[in-house]
Amino acid sequence: xxxxLEDPKKFRPLVGQAHQVxxxxxxxxxxxxxRAEHAYPKELDMLAAMIDGLSDSGASEGAGAAGVRRDExxxxxxxxxxxxxxxxxxxxxxxxxxxxxxxxxSMPRQGLGNSAIASVADEEQLKKFDGxxxxxxxxxxxxGSDSANIKTTAVLDGDEYVINGEKIYVTSGDRxxxxxxxxxxxxxxxxxxxxxxxxxxxxPGMRVDRLEHKLGIRASDTATxxxxxxxxxxxxxxxxxxxxxxQGFAGAMATFDNTRPLVAAMAVGCARAALDLTRGLLAEAxxxxxxxxxxxxxxxxAAKFLQMESDWEGAYLLMLQAAWMAxxxxxxxxxxxxxxAKAGRVGSDITLSCVELAGSIGxxxxxxxxxxxxxxxxxxxxxxxxxxxxxxxxxxxLGLSSAELK
Amino acid sequence: MSLIPSLxxxxxxxxxxxxxxxxxxxxxxxxxxxxQSDLLDRVGLRKPAEQAVFTVTRDGFKTLxxxxxxxxxxxxxxxxxxRPSAAPRTGVFDLTPSEDEQxxxxxxxxxxxxxxxxxxxxxxxxxEAPESVLKASLEIxxxxxxxxxxxxxxxxxxxxxxxxxxxxxxAKGDMGLAVATLAxxxxxxxxxxxxxxxxxxxxLPAFTGDDVPAAALAxxxxxxxxxxxxxxxxxxxxxxxxxxxxxxxxxxxxxKAELFVVGAELEGKPVLFLVESGVAGLSVEGDPSMGVRAxxxxxxxxxxxxVPADAVLGESDGSTYTEAVxxxxxxxCALAVGTAQAVLDYVTPYVKEREAFGEPIAHRQSVxxxxxxxxxxxxxxxxxxxKAASRAAAGKDFSREVALARKACTDKGMQIGLDGVQLxxxxxxxxxxxxxxxxxxxxAIGIMEGTxxx
Numbered sequence: 001x002x003x004x005l006e007d008p009k010k011f012r013p014l015v016g017q018a019h020q021v022x023x024x025x026x027x028x029x030x031x032x033x034x035r036a037e038h039a040y041p042k043e044l045d046m047l048a049a050m051i052d053g054l055s056d057s058g059a060s061e062g063a064g065a066a067g068v069r070r071d072e073x074x075x076x077x078x079x080x081x082x083x084x085x086x087x088x089x090x091x092x093x094x095x096x097x098x099x100x101x102x103x104x105x106s107m108p109r110q111g112l113g114n115s116a117i118a119s120v121a122d123e124e125q126l127k128k129f130d131g132x133x134x135x136x137x138x139x140x141x142x143x144g145s146d147s148a149n150i151k152t153t154a155v156l157d158g159d160e161y162v163i164n165g166e167k168i169y170v171t172s173g174d175r176x177x178x179x180x181x182x183x184x185x186x187x188x189x190x191x192x193x194x195x196x197x198x199x200x201x202x203x204p205g206m207r208v209d210r211l212e213h214k215l216g217i218r219a220s221d222t223a224t225x226x227x228x229x230x231x232x233x234x235x236x237x238x239x240x241x242x243x244x245x246x247q248g249f250a251g252a253m254a255t256f257d258n259t260r261p262l263v264a265a266m267a268v269g270c271a272r273a274a275l276d277l278t279r280g281l282l283a284e285a286x287x288x289x290x291x292x293x294x295x296x297x298x299x300x301x302a303a304k305f306l307q308m309e310s311d312w313e314g315a316y317l318l319m320l321q322a323a324w325m326a327x328x329x330x331x332x333x334x335x336x337x338x339x340x341a342k343a344g345r346v347g348s349d350i351t352l353s354c355v356e357l358a359g360s361i362g363x364x365x366x367x368x369x370x371x372x373x374x375x376x377x378x379x380x381x382x383x384x385x386x387x388x389x390x391x392x393x394x395x396x397x398l399g400l401s402s403a404e405l406k
Numbered sequence: 407m408s409l410i411p412s413l414x415x416x417x418x419x420x421x422x423x424x425x426x427x428x429x430x431x432x433x434x435x436x437x438x439x440x441x442q443s444d445l446l447d448r449v450g451l452r453k454p455a456e457q458a459v460f461t462v463t464r465d466g467f468k469t470l471x472x473x474x475x476x477x478x479x480x481x482x483x484x485x486x487x488x489r490p491s492a493a494p495r496t497g498v499f500d501l502t503p504s505e506d507e508q509x510x511x512x513x514x515x516x517x518x519x520x521x522x523x524x525x526x527x528x529x530x531x532x533x534e535a536p537e538s539v540l541k542a543s544l545e546i547x548x549x550x551x552x553x554x555x556x557x558x559x560x561x562x563x564x565x566x567x568x569x570x571x572x573x574x575x576x577a578k579g580d581m582g583l584a585v586a587t588l589a590x591x592x593x594x595x596x597x598x599x600x601x602x603x604x605x606x607x608x609x610l611p612a613f614t615g616d617d618v619p620a621a622a623l624a625x626x627x628x629x630x631x632x633x634x635x636x637x638x639x640x641x642x643x644x645x646x647x648x649x650x651x652x653x654x655x656x657x658x659x660x661x662k663a664e665l666f667v668v669g670a671e672l673e674g675k676p677v678l679f680l681v682e683s684g685v686a687g688l689s690v691e692g693d694p695s696m697g698v699r700a701x702x703x704x705x706x707x708x709x710x711x712x713v714p715a716d717a718v719l720g721e722s723d724g725s726t727y728t729e730a731v732x733x734x735x736x737x738x739c740a741l742a743v744g745t746a747q748a749v750l751d752y753v754t755p756y757v758k759e760r761e762a763f764g765e766p767i768a769h770r771q772s773v774x775x776x777x778x779x780x781x782x783x784x785x786x787x788x789x790x791x792x793k794a795a796s797r798a799a800a801g802k803d804f805s806r807e808v809a810l811a812r813k814a815c816t817d818k819g820m821q822i823g824l825d826g827v828q829l830x831x832x833x834x835x836x837x838x839x840x841x842x843x844x845x846x847x848x849x850a851i852g853i854m855e856g857t858x859x860x
Contacts, residue, residue: 002493002504003567004800005793009497081500291809292728297633310813313793314786321789324499338782387775390782394774397750397781398758404766405774 005317008083011091014061017054018092021047022099027368030100033219034371038211040175041106041219048108063088065114068258070326084327086258090265090319097269098276101375102219104266111172112136112383113180115262116196116255120238128235129198135176137167137225145388147182148191152227154183160231161197163205166224169382173223174208177201181227185243192245196255198236205230216374257333259383261322264339267347267379268316274354274372275312279305281358301357308350315343334396341389344380351376468691471683475619475664481607483716488606490554490598492801493563501792507568513546514575522579522587529700530843533692535586535659543587548572549618552595552860557606558614559598566733566798569595569860570740570791577744578751581847582700584741588858589658589701592737593621593667595859596678596730600720605680609665620662623734624654624706625669625856634669634676634731634855635724639708641672641679648672648718650679650711658857660690660704667719667730668708669856675724680717687711697846701857732805733859735812736798739791740860742815742851746784749826749844753777757829776825783818790814795860816852823848 007015025047033041054060062085069085096104104110113134121129143149152165163183170179178200185193199206209224234241282288287301295303318339325332351373355362362369380386395405415431416423427435503511521542529535543549552569553559561568576584594613597606612619625634639652650670657666666681666688681688687709695703720726757768757777767773794807823845827834834841 002496002500002799003502003507003792003796004496004498004500005789005796006495006497006499008499081498081502083499087499291805292731293635294633295813297631306809306813307817310790310810310817313807313810314783314790314814317789317793318782318786320499321501321785324501335785338785341778342782342786387771390775390778391771393778393781394771397777398754398768398774400758400768400774404769405771406769 005320007091007320008087010083011061011088014059014063014088015091015095017059018095019098021050022095022097026096026099026103030103030219030368031365031371033100033102034216035218037213037218038221041103044103044106044108048110051107052109060092061085061088063092065089065110065112065262066118068115068262068326069118070258070329081324082327083324086261086323086326087320090261090323093262093265094269094272094316094319097266098273099269100219101266101270101379102217104269105171105217105220106175108175109133111176112259112262113176113178113198115259116180117198117238119255119258120196122239125198125235125238129178132178132198132200133172133176134178134180134198135170135172135223137170137173137179137181139169140166141168145385148194150182150184150194151187152181152183153187154185154195154197154237156185156234157231159234161234161237163197163199163227163230163232165227166209167227168224169212170223170225171220171382173225174211174221179206179225180238181225183227185241189243189245193243195241196238197232198238199227199230199232203230203232215377216371217378256384257331257336258326260336260340260389261319261326261332263379263383264315264319264322264336264343267340267343267376268312268319270372270376270379271312271315271343271347271350274351274369274376275305275308277367277369278354278357278362281361304353304357308346308353311342311346312350315339315346318342334393337384337389337392337396340384341386341393344386344389347376347379348373468689469661471661471663471685471688471690475612477608477612477665477682479604479608480611481602481604483602483604485603487601487603488554488556488598490552490561490565491563493567493796493799495800501789503567503571507571510551510568511571511575514548514572515578517542517546518576518579518584522576522583526580526583526700526840526843527837529580529583529586530697531699533694533699534702535583535700539583540587544616544618548587549591549594550614551591553598553610553614557598557610559594559610561598564799564801565595566736566860567792567795568799570736570795573737573740573858573860574744574747574788574791577741578748579744580700581741581745581844581850582698584744585658585698585701585858588737589623589663590618590621592623592734592858592860593665596623596667596719599729600678600726602716604716605719609680619664620659621665621667622657622660622663622706623667623730623856623859624657624660625731625734626654626656626854628653628655628705632855635728637669637671637676639668639670641670641677643672644712647712647714648679650681650708650713652708654706654708655693655703656695656854656857657690657693657704657706658701660706661692661702663690666706667856668706669727669730670708672718672722675722676727677722677724678719678727678730679713680719681708681711681713685711685713696849697843698850698854699846728805730859731855732808733798734854734856735808736791736794736804737858737860738851738854739787739794739808739811739815741858742819742848743784743788743791745844745847746780746787746819746822749822749841750777750780750784752839752841753780753826753829760830773829776829780822780825783814784822787811787814787818798860812852819848819851 067085067089212222550559552565790811797804826841
């Protein structure tokens, strides 16, 4: 084998398909659902059915929200390096988000809760929750990045957990049919007592309180969900019910190692949409980028474009690296955070700079550049803000604990 | 000559041409003249120490190049040379080096740690790579890394990936010495890639033997807004060859070099020419710069230098020249990655040990986040560089990829150099620690063209 950073050859058909879907299905309705916030994108039902079909046929290479599950069994391919479902997932999500991030987030049965289930569930739970659409409920009104501090409680009562608390910013919280909710078994035991529970919609005691009005990703619904003496079967606790103080937070946090590359993929896809369009607009205006000539002898716009494309490619490759490591069963917590940190900040710089380069055309709703620069901002916030990613990277590089580097 | 121009302060000493002096300015300028006069020296007021380093490194030297060996003509002139084959493509995304590459990296890493790094401070000061370092580089086969096996080298296929990994590992020791030890091999690699049979048979035996000549790839010119694809150095066709005129800068070990590859414009296209030292009209002068000093940077002046008709290396339509520029930028990217890794490896323990306000400074987010950003951008630089290198090795077009890598290595590499010094505070500014050298070295990326290639 040799070092090779080209897109995996075997995923070319998959990526090509995703690109066609993004271009022909998502883009035409992109502005419509940006304006009609909270309206259900009914077009997505047919698309979701198609994706399920592809998944059943194996043509999707295991890509999607559930594609982040890591095999327990050693790879049957033997010693060779593997390009698997994690790479397929980030690459297809990149393409879909080149189409529209908000719509990708609204894709039935492709919620972040599905990734959580795939990451932590045992075989029985996997079967039980097969085919569900799961949103993810972690954030609370008083608790954001410090998710170890959540106040929602789960108390075992007979064969059921009784859940109480308020969750905000639940993506697809209204449309999903299940919610993966984080709650603590015992607030005195700290982060080790935090577990995730799958709650089916319609369970008494759980209700959607309201939907947010947002800066971007307006096609995606963001809900506040209230739990009042909500009883869920104890088998719906994902992972082990034991409170292992030594293992601490690792169980629940493992989800993030898997979902962060996916969010990096969203940022990378959205930014590429802006870059692709801007490259075209600049060419129409007579400005092209020459890769061989030094940037300093080209126009300022060309030099800026070169810098953006370089940043973009760096984020893209960090994303591929994180997914590739997951495919090859290497711990990738550091690389997943690096990818998300880089993709998140680069996504904002690129989409905002493209608006600037395109002037009032970029700023106007007549084009999608302004929308992408609103959509991209959330990607530097959810699933761990820029600052949280830097904290994780710093702790890993410096070998410091969360008590030492707060 | 009018007096006015010499009274104007601009155009010299870093003063822009638009500046003018007021009366106080004239007084100060006069005092400065006095301070510079020999009188002070005669009465023994000037510290002798001022001389030693300055005369060698700052004032420079200028000398005609001298031929110390004759390259015996061999091979057939019209025949294409032996070419390394492209590395096979697998289609699988993979960040694992091959076994051979890993072995090479291990050997070079040991050399960089044990031989290069300890020699770096003195080499930076004296602007010269010590003999021991150069000799050891021959022992591990650096000059023939990119030369095909059929021509006495060690590479079975296109060596861009291996060369990139080696340059990175070397630069972890020291960028300046990495350039000094890679310069000869770069010319050998170029001969392997583009030389005719005659050029390969004439020059390569010297590189694969025991007494490897110093050689240099001269593409940069001392011009503001320099565009490497548009060299001011010219080549004029004559009845039996070419005449070259122009000035090249950033030529590594130019005073020692016995063979130059010089970029010049021929009939509207940039072209590479093989120029042997000692030819009439070729002179070299020291050009110590901000960093990469151990490479012994020089300026090469070509004043009506005549070369034979078969001195053209590769195509004369600009394609070989452009390829050389890309491969050279790739090498500089690899050097940036290695140097930036050295910065990260150095600041990591430092910020954990250094205490302020009663605890290690690493416990503060403003410090820790700088380290995190160094790690993030460094890894992005590395992946961008590897992508360009793997495409080059596979014989694919890599112009876009190397441009993106170069942008990242220039900008983020410089930021890493800055942050490296900042994290050590005042300690970073003094020569007791190497971070100030890395700061100076990392400024080279994005300015340098040629000199080394992979």
